[in-house]
Amino acid sequence: MRTYGQYCAIARTLDVVGDRWTLLIVRELLLQGPCRYTDLRNGLPRIATNLLADRLRELEQAGLVESRAAPPPVATTLFSLTDRGRALQPVLRELVTWGAELMPSGPSEEDSFRSHWLGFPASLYLRAAPDQAPVALELRTGEESVTILAADGSVRVQPGATPEPDLVLSGAPQLLLGAISGLLPLEDARALGLVIDGDPGVLVRLQ
Amino acid sequence: MRTYGQYCAIARTLDVVGDRWTLLIVRELLLQGPCRYTDLRNGLPRIATNLLADRLRELEQAGLVESRAAPPPVATTLFSLTDRGRALQPVLRELVTWGAELMPSGPSEEDSFRSHWLGFPASLYLRAAPDQAPVALELRTGEESVTILAADGSVRVQPGATPEPDLVLSGAPQLLLGAISGLLPLEDARALGLVIDGDPGVLVRLQ
DNA sequence: CGGCATCCTCTTTGATACTG
DNA sequence: CAGTATCAAAGAGGATGCCG
Numbered sequence: 001m002r003t004y005g006q007y008c009a010i011a012r013t014l015d016v017v018g019d020r021w022t023l024l025i026v027r028e029l030l031l032q033g034p035c036r037y038t039d040l041r042n043g044l045p046r047i048a049t050n051l052l053a054d055r056l057r058e059l060e061q062a063g064l065v066e067s068r069a070a071p072p073p074v075a076t077t078l079f080s081l082t083d084r085g086r087a088l089q090p091v092l093r094e095l096v097t098w099g100a101e102l103m104p105s106g107p108s109e110e111d112s113f114r115s116h117w118l119g120f121p122a123s124l125y126l127r128a129a130p131d132q133a134p135v136a137l138e139l140r141t142g143e144e145s146v147t148i149l150a151a152d153g154s155v156r157v158q159p160g161a162t163p164e165p166d167l168v169l170s171g172a173p174q175l176l177l178g179a180i181s182g183l184l185p186l187e188d189a190r191a192l193g194l195v196i197d198g199d200p201g202v203l204v205r206l207q
Numbered sequence: 208m209r210t211y212g213q214y215c216a217i218a219r220t221l222d223v224v225g226d227r228w229t230l231l232i233v234r235e236l237l238l239q240g241p242c243r244y245t246d247l248r249n250g251l252p253r254i255a256t257n258l259l260a261d262r263l264r265e266l267e268q269a270g271l272v273e274s275r276a277a278p279p280p281v282a283t284t285l286f287s288l289t290d291r292g293r294a295l296q297p298v299l300r301e302l303v304t305w306g307a308e309l310m311p312s313g314p315s316e317e318d319s320f321r322s323h324w325l326g327f328p329a330s331l332y333l334r335a336a337p338d339q340a341p342v343a344l345e346l347r348t349g350e351e352s353v354t355i356l357a358a359d360g361s362v363r364v365q366p367g368a369t370p371e372p373d374l375v376l377s378g379a380p381q382l383l384l385g386a387i388s389g390l391l392p393l394e395d396a397r398a399l400g401l402v403i404d405g406d407p408g409v410l411v412r413l414q
Numbered sequence: 415c416g417g418c419a420t421c422c423t424c425t426t427t428g429a430t431a432c433t434g
Numbered sequence: 435c436a437g438t439a440t441c442a443a444a445g446a447g448g449a450t451g452c453c454g
Contacts, residue, residue: 002427002444002445004231004253005252005253005315005317005318006231006252006253006318006320006324007310007313007314007319007320007324007380007381008234008316008320008321008324008327009302009305009306009307009309009310009327009328010230010234010299010302010303010306010327011306012232012309012310013230013302013303013306013309014230014231014302014304014307016309018223018225018227018230019445020445020446021446023217023221023225024211024217024218024221026212027217029213036415036416037416037418038415038416038417045212045446046211046213046447047213048416048446048447048448049418049419049444049448050420050447050448051445051446052417052418052446053417053418053419064389075416076417077415077416077417084308084430087305087391088305089300090301090304090305091301091302091305092217093301094297094298094301095216095217095220095221095298096216096217096220098216098220098294098295098297098298099216099217099219099220099299100216101291102216102219102220102223103216103219106214107214107424108212109211111212111213111214112212112213112214113213113214114208115217116213117213117214120215120216120217122214131410132246161424164221173214176215178445198383209425209426209446226426227427228427231454243436244436244437245435245436248436253427253428254428254440255427255428255430256429256430256436256437257427257428257429257437257438257439257440258426258427258428259437260436260437260438261426282435282437283435283436284435284437307445374423
């Protein structure tokens with residue numbers, strides 16, 4: 001392991017999670033929950049497969065990730081975060097906050113995108129009132145969906161669609177992002193191509 | 208610039224600050240304020256000089272750092288953070304928080320240390336009550352000092368000693384860290400070699 | 415197909431030396 | 435002091451192969 005060799009908490013943290021791709025792997029595990037090698041690869045376009053294997057091994061050794069064989073019907077290895085790994089969530093939250101300013105420019109030609117990546121912005125910008133009825137908000141780009149579940153005070157994220165969403169927003173990534181952040185008024189977003197299916201009030205109440 | 212090519216705020220942030228050494232350079236500029244190339248090098252033991260030059264150039268291009276020629280008496284280039292660069296402070300705070308668990312083991316044989324690195328833990332663990340008289344706490348390892356200035360509600364950090372400190376703690380890095388975090392009771396720290404000069408109550412009131 | 419390991423090339427890093 | 439130049443070593447990226 002390459003280390004900065006400094007007795008400093010920042011340096012020691014970066015010794016563990018500062019390598020290329022590492023924090024993005026943690027992002028995937030936070031967003032997707034326990035998942036297969038293939039799910040990780042799908043959430044990390046352009047990662048070299050040997051790097052993913054390397055990083056997973058390092059993360060496991062460092063105690064942030066654990067892998068276990070799933071029971072027979074699935075018969076695959078599942079990777080998941082330990083408590084220590086999940087404790088990185090505040091770090092990722094601040095990275096999202098800082099990076100929010102870089103997002104309005106929209107995806108470039110070569111940028112890849114996965115709907116569930118909207119999970120972090122969603123839990124950053126949306127907030128369920130404690131007394132509020134549970135709502136399911138579905139965000140969709142192309143065929144891919146992510147579901148935002150908001151129930152008394154907490155916001156959870158689930159990859160994939162949901163049976164009975166209260167509101168479905170479909171459209172380009174930057175439209176969805178603008179809509180949930182509130183930076184782009186819903187009417188403007190609709191004019192730009194956002195498709196709103198359900199009660200828009202649901203979104204307003206979460207903001 | 209190497210990029211992850213993902214339309215995701217985390218990935219875009221890491222595109223900017225995810226390279227090796229980059230966040231540690233930001234740490235130095237946050238702790239030291241505007242400083243010279245040489246000051247940075249001193250705060251970043253083991254960095255290759257070409258890397259420091261490269262990173263500073265990249266940070267400047269990204270708008271996180273600005274360099275300006277200091278007026279004649281100094282006659283040198285001063286590097287400092289822009290507002291955008293300073294906005295990374297919450298990210299570093301969370302990195303410190305997460306890394307705190309890695310610190311009790313103490314510096315290894317090859318670890319380097321600079322007193323001013325204690326500035327982040329100090330502003331994490333210490334807090335000035337709003338109505339409290341201003342206090343100056345000096346932390347010293349070897350010949351190197353850092354001063355923690357606490358005045359109504361805020362905690363500031365200043366490299367170097369201070370003329371009239373209210374309290375001086377001297378000793379090994381992990382003793383200082385244990386003392387300010389409160390994880391190591393002052394009496395135990397003293398037994399382990401911490402030298403306390405001044406009123407220990409000052410520290411207690413900040414915790 | 416899922417989960418890697420290997421091989422190869424290219425880029426980045428690190429150590430050291432040198433310069434205006 | 436504030437870098438640039440050079441070069442070897444390590445890491446990243448891409449293609450492909452292997453095995454249950």
